[in-house]
Amino acid sequence: MFLTAEVYGVELTPLGPIIYYTDNGEKINVKDTVIVMSEFGLDYGKVLIGKREMSIEDIGYELKPIIRKATEEDLKAISENEKEAQRAIEITKKLVKKHGLNMKILYAKMLMERSRLVIYFSSKNRVDFRELVKDIAKEFKTRIELRQVGARDEMKFIKGLGLCGLKSCCSYWLRDFDSITLKHAKRQQMMINTAKITGPCGRLLCCLRYEYDFYIDALKNIPDEGSTIKYKGKDAKVITVNVFLSRVTIYTEDGDTVSLPFEYFRGGDNVEVTDNSGTDISNDRNIDVSDGEN
Secondary structure, three states: OOOEEEEEEEEOOOOOOEEEEEOOOOOOOOOOEEEEEEOOEEEEEEEEEEEEEEEHHHHOOOOEEOOEEOOHHHHHHHHHHHHHHHHHHHHHHHHHHHHOOOOEEEEEEEOHHHOEEEEEEEOOOOOOOHHHHHHHHHHHOOEEEEEEOOHHHHHHHHOOEOOOOOEOHHHHOOOOOOOOOHHHHHHOOOOOOHHHHEOOOOOEOHHHHOOHHHHHHHOOOOOOOOOEEEEOOEEEEEEEEEOOOOEEEEEEOOOOEEEEEHHHHOEOEEOOEEOOOOOEOOOOOEEOOOOOOO
């Protein structure tokens, strides 16, 4: 039996991970600002997920309670802190230039009671920012935390458009990033043209993951383009694989072009399938050779 808790989902930074907090007994609604304890200290955030029951095992970390719904005094302090955070961004940018550091300042947050100033930045290299932190601390008289983010997370702060012409997913709704590799593009039969499969962050498009599972299922036991199969006892080369029409086009030794349905490769007698290097990749596919030609 799983232990459960009634929790709220809170956003602490723009498009950052949803952090779950337990109910404190107050009436709290979605979009309310609440005061909580974060990894940095006394913090604030916006409720994006209303009260619900969740498994503690699924959440995966020690739950803390919401301290309180933000009062008028809290909201006033938060407004002043956000102004101070914006000032911190401008000052830090000037200090970065002064120290000749290769880093881009993205976002800053001043915590409640001004106990800590957290500054998010991106850089393609490792940065020695010890002297920078000292200068920032002299200006703001509080503890400074510089946190480096990756290229995908950088887009959350600077926004932008994707190659599709719409708002990029990571800029407006995507909070968590899956690992994306060239295998995702190859399995979806896309041409490996980096200009067409790379997002504004310089990494492979996040959307390559969305339909990947469909292609894995749809192309199960189907030979790849360029591979060789045995058709009626003779070698035949796979020319095209059309996942939408569910057909494979092959070119036989006799010079014939034959279109075969996917079902041809999913039942019947064993068939040999090899890749371009001649390696057997059939994995005991069962194919009905006698009834396959269309």
